[in-house]
Amino acid sequence: MRMSYSTLSFAITTALLANAPQLQAQQAQQAEDANVERIEVTGSRIKQTELEGKSPVQILDRDFIDRSGLSSIGDIIQNITASGSALNTKFNSSGNFGFPPDGGGVGAGATTVDLRHLGAKRVLVLVDGIRWVNESSASGVGGVVDLNTIPLAIVDRIEVLEDGASSIYGSDAIAGVVNIITRKTDDKARFSSRVGQFTKGDGHNMDFELSFGGSNDKHSYFVAASYNEQEEVNASDRDRSSLPVPGTGVAFGSSAIPAGRFIFTDPNTGAELDLVPNAGVTSPTYNPALGDSCDRTDDFHCFTNDDRFNFATYNLLQTPNKRMSLYTQQTYQLADDTSWYLRALYNQRNSVNQAAPEPFFIGTAAPTNFWADNITIAADNPYNPFGFDLISTGAGTNLALAGRRPLEGGARRFEQKVDTFYVATGMEGQFMASGQPIYWDINAAYSTNRARQDNFGSYNARRLSTALGPLAACQADPNCVPLDIFGEGSISSDMLSYIQPIVRDSSENKLSLYSVNLTGDITELPAGPLSFAGGWESRKYTGEYNPDGLTVSGEYNGVVSLPTAGSLDVNELYLELSVPLLRDTALAEQLDLSLASRYSDYSTFGGESTSKIGVRWLISDEMLLRGSWSEGFRAPNIGELFGSASGFDAVISDPCSAPVNSAIVANCATLGVPADYEQPNPQIGVITGGNRDLAPETSTSYNLGAVYSPQFAVQQSWSERMDISVSWYQHELKGAIQALDAQTQLNLCVQTLDDNFCNGISRNSFGAINSFNNVLTNIGQIDTSGFDFDVNWLLPAADYGQLSVNWRTTFVDDYTVLDANGQPQPKTVGIEVNDSGIPEWSSNLAANLSYEAWRVSWTMRYTSDLVESCGDAASFAICRNNPQNGYNKLGSTTFHDAQLSWTTDQIFSGLQLSLGINNVFGKEPPVCLSCSLNGYDPSTYDMPGSRFWYLRASFTL
Known part of the structure; x- marks a missing residue:
């Protein structure tokens, strides 16, 4: 099952298993009970009793994870409706994507997360509330987290905050926060094994997880080991991906033959x-x-x-990916109110990308x-x-x-080996101040992500x-x-x-972190306790990228790439307050105000302050209203600041090749392009680099929402419980760090002859572009807004079992990108561009039926239609000329997933068998003519021919 849950959904599920009363009544009782344990929910540092806070949080619990049929944290999160286009193992990156402009490399073999379509760099990833190290897939100094470095075996739950949170957590939390909560202890040994493959007989996947733990009065521990192996799927084994562009033959094949x-x-x-x-x-x-x-x-x-040469048959639809990990967590009770913890992880990823023989x-x-x-x-x-x-x-x-195209040299193979080391230690406890408990923790963490890539099949x-x-x-x-x-x-x-040499590149990211946090109640006010959280955090980032000597010297048969190295330090102070305003009045059962502010001092650009205001208004047991306003920022990362001049091969259509009108003909002649010029190669080397003068991105975020738990739907013949939530969001981002889209820059240069776009683009005597330079800068702005709808319905138990229905929908109302000159960029709602799309509607509907030892789950994943420009494929029948000539419609798509599981405690201490099929009906993704590879968008859809079955067995001893 792939449907996401809100925090309320998680609370409902927990309450269901315990046969608890209605949620809001339970929360009110908890608030009155002084012995209730306070917890920290993502989005606030203040320990509190309320499960439903001032910001919308989805919680994906272990039961949800197991029912997904997936083996990667990233794949699971990419299926929630708020997720945008992000890298995954369906992207056959290396050899086709070159060196991107942000100095971060292509992240080959990695899986990342994007929220609200604002990009993976604007999502903060935490593990137990502490930042995780950024990836380095040996092609740059990455600025995002590879979720494949965190094994599923250690995960208890995943909390996804879909709101700006820079004042709580600092840089990067513009679009939201993903907080992965690990398992702390387990008194039993658990083993899980899963095997699966596509019904076409390829893409075999298997994983094994072993965990055990124990505890006594002073000591608790947890140990987990896991192994996951995903085999490749060749593009030649699917009709869709066996041509450079579907339905066009070899017309878009390479001229290097x-x-x-x-x-x-x-x-x-x-x-x-x-x-x-x-x-x-x-x-x-x-x-x-x-x-x-x-x-x-x-x-x-x-x-x-x-x-022309058909290079597509050498590509991969699914890249092979092998991961091995070992994790341990130890906790010692040093005193009644003080404990010490130690966490350590080693994770190794071996992955491969493949491209056609290098021309x-x-x-x-x-x-x-x-x-x-x-x-x-x-x-x-x-x-x-x-x-x-x-x-x-x-x-x-x-x-x-x-x-x-020397077929004699074989396909290009890019083999990555990525090692992640993580160790964290600290102490936590509490003390009494003015009769109130104050909770404290001191933490230190060190992590490194070290990668090497061996490139076979390139030339000197x-x-x-x-x-x-x-x-x-x-x-x-x-x-x-x-x-x-x-x-x-x-x-x-x-x-x-x-x-033909072997080209070896390497890169490394390091993160050192220290923090001290306090939280508790300051005093008792008429409406409840005035609570606070405050602390200090210090981080040091270090990164380096070392390309092969052939690449540095320019002897590599491709674009020159130079080494990158740099570091930055940041020190931060934050304060958060929860102020109760009303309690048990005619206007509100509870009305709370939250205030937060954070000051960050960076060694690279100086200081930055952000603040947040939130309101939580519990009108009655049935109705909760909440809202927030927050400032955010994202500091430029090492690749963006210190990335040396390097290049990436962009697939660009030159407007001066077969110009469409007389004005373009005249402008091309002014640029020195001969009248009979034809572009010989759509791949153009674009040179870019870091910029040490970059300023941080800044944002303003708004969120308004309501949670309705109608009493008329409680313990009725048709409903045991129902909860409905709606949330409106808006993000306004300014000073976005990026280079202008290369195709857009070239189009505007030819259309306007404006030096703002033409500077850096030069042509030779044949008219071909021989230099294309653009550097990173703070350009323009991004504005986006939309709604989330969430319905959770638990039906009464019946002879056939008990049925629950969970429905979550995201509607993107607006997405606008403007460059530094105020020019709108092509990325917007309903448009497919640059291997990514922003659907207007995304919806997941899941039904779960439990009967004694059996459980059946059925999930529908819906994506509304998109439109793309056909480009040079406009004359082919595959371009449906809908809604207008030269455009292709990617129709709306619904994928269905199913799982049947059986549980018994009569074998071992507990055995569960699960059989599942993802994409039950073998639904094909819509054809994408503008996508770089394989004829579809792998960040939005399941891949072609992707009916996937799996069998999982887990037991405890």
Whole structure:
């Protein structure tokens, strides 16, 4: 089951199991009972008795997690309705996404969380209320948490705060907070095993969890070990993902083809040629007399779209991911009111991404790097069939492009090994002050995320130049073997040995943290206790990225990437107050005001203060109203501040290639683009880098909500209990840290010729873009607002069992992004762009039927329709031209999940068997024509052909 719960839902579930009375009455009784244990709920540092606080919190308990059929915390959270587009193991990142502009790398193999579509960097991830270290997948210094570094085996519950909380927790908590609460102790040994796969027979998944614990008067402990292995699914095994763009054949395939493509001018005849060697060529008999005729009698033919290479079959729909972890938690009671704890975790992730064999693009028509752009294929190269130099730059330039896809070298494989270490220790207890208990805790934590990536299947561009160049230069290098790129299968193993290295990159993130916290009651007011929480926190972030020496020197056959290293310190003070205003009056059973403020002092930019005001108004046992206003901020991270100039391969459509109107034609001519220019390669290297002058992002958030528990639905023939909640949210973010979207920047440059967009974009004499520079800056703003609706209904027990229904819906009313010049960006409600979409409606409806030892769960996950631009695919039938020409509609989608479980205490101390199917009806995701890979959006939908079954057994001893 994948439906999310609010805190109220969690309380209802707990009450159901205990056969407790109605929730609000229970809370009122708890408030009156002095012996009730106070708890800390995510969104406030004040220990309190109320389960339902001033901010909306969803709680995903262990029972919910087990019924999801999923094995990753990230996958579980990505299915709640408030979740936006985030990285997961369905993204085949490395080799296709290059180096993104924020210096964080591509996070290959990671799974992250996005709330309210504001981005993973604007969500704070805590474990037991303490920050977790950011990921480093060996391609940069990441600024987000990889949830695959936290094993499910240690999780008791997950609390998701969908409100700004910077005044409570500091930076990053703009869109919300995910707080993962770990298991503290267990008096039994527990074992769980799960196996599953797709009904097409691939994507096998298995995991094992073992945990045990114990306790006595002074000591309690918990130990957990887990192993999870997810196997790959090849793109070639699904019709949808077996083509570069669905329904277009190889029209959008690569121009770097296995046989080689050569665009040049014959210096003897002046003929402009675009040739491809015929299959099986060993001794081409090039005849210059043929000129530029395509009616050829030699060993070549003229390039057509039918020659394009289908790179899609080498991609992965699901990337392999193996995780192993060991966790321990110890608690010692040092005195009646003081305890000491120690927590430690080691987690290792091994993952793989794969891309098609790496192409060579030689010549300035498709610029890649210095060596490839300045190659001469010498006339005395023993494999040059033309008898003259093919010169890419300088005097005698005649080569525009030589594109070759060397299948002989195999697919590119990117293998990541990521180690996460975490240790935390501290003391907690309480003391009496003025007759009131004051709770305190002191904490220290150190964590590191260390990654290495080995890249197999890439090439050394300098050695390519030597092996293709004058024979004397090759012979001067004892290792050099002249290279033959003319014809498929022409590259021998000796040639590969010279030009194909193993590229090894590494990165590391470290976090050191110290904190002291106090919470308790200051005094008793007429309406209740005046409570507070306050404390100090100090953090030090250190990160580094070390690309392979070939990459640093520019010899890597791709975009140059330089090392990154940096650190920053922050010291923070915070204070939070809970002020009771009314109690047991005609206006309110309880009315509370919360105030919070936090001051953060960063070594990189100075001080920042944030505040929050919240109101909780319990009108009656049936009705609770709440609201909040909060300020937020996100400090620029190490990658954004210190990231050295690096590049990423963006898939960009050049408006000057087949311009759509006379105005664009004229502007392109002004930019120096020839009238007959055709873009040879949609992948353009974009150079970006960090900016040490970045200021923090700032935000203002609003939240208003109500929880209604009608008395008329309590202990009735049709209803045991019903709870309805609605919540309105709004986030206003200013100074967003990002580089302007590359496609948008290029479009605006061509449309306006404005230097604000054209600076940093340069073209060569062929019209091709040979330099595209943009750096990070604080640009524009993001505004979003919407509603959450939550209905929880428990029906009376009957002969067939007891049925509960949980329905949660998120409606996104507005999402607007403006750049620094006030220009609207394409990301908005109902639009699919850049491999992500913002559905107007997302809804999860779950029904659970319990009967004696049996339980059946059924969940429906709904996503409303989206619209995308078809781009260059507009002329194909697959572009449905709906709602207007050139646009494709991604229809609304509903996925169904089911699980049947049986529990008995007659075997071992307890045994549970569960059989489940996710995507019961094999629903296909809508076709996405603009998505980078595999023909669908993996951040929004289940993957094609994804009916997945699993069997899980767990028992206690």
